[in-house]
Amino acid sequence: MMNKTTGKIAVALITAALAGGAWAQASGTTSGGTSDTSSAGNTNGGGLPQIQQQGDVSYTSGGVGLDESHALQREQAHWPLSLRFTGPTADYLSNVHVRITGSKGEVLNAESMGPYMLVKLPAGSYTIAAKYKDQEKKQTVAVSGPGKAKAAFHWSIQ
DSSP states (O other): OOOHHHHHHHHHHHHHHHHHHHHHHHHTOSOOOTTOOOOGGGTTTSOOOOOEEETTEEEEEEOSSHHHHHHHHHHGGGSSEEEEEEOGGGOBOOOEEEEEEETTEEEEEEEESSSEEEEEOOSEEEEEEEEETTEEEEEEEEEOSTTTEEEEEEOSOO
16 A cells, blocks of 8 residues: 555656666667667656667667757767758658668668657768658768768658
């Protein structure tokens, strides 16, 4: 049976556990699968969305909320590749399918959870295929270090 004090302690313990897990994800101390689409930014008061891992590539995406959007824009300087997805009248888009290939083949195949995606890739030349609804757009980028490579994709469809 839970009384008021026990309930408050349980909430405090759960909150601390969630915050610790969010910090571990954001700091890269754990390796999550690509199936986890939750966002640490929505639970820790404005942080970067959860960092995901696919092979040797780390990435994060989101930016639907203002806190998350600001966090992703702030972090662009620390990530080798930043992507932005917009629609008609500069509307921000989510659910954009992103496929990145390099000289050794496909390095990332993921869904963007918002208008911003940050990707940690080794230096090199990459082709980015971004697909929104049934329209695919491609761009080639040269990744040379943190904050250097940026690509913006714009669709005219809703």
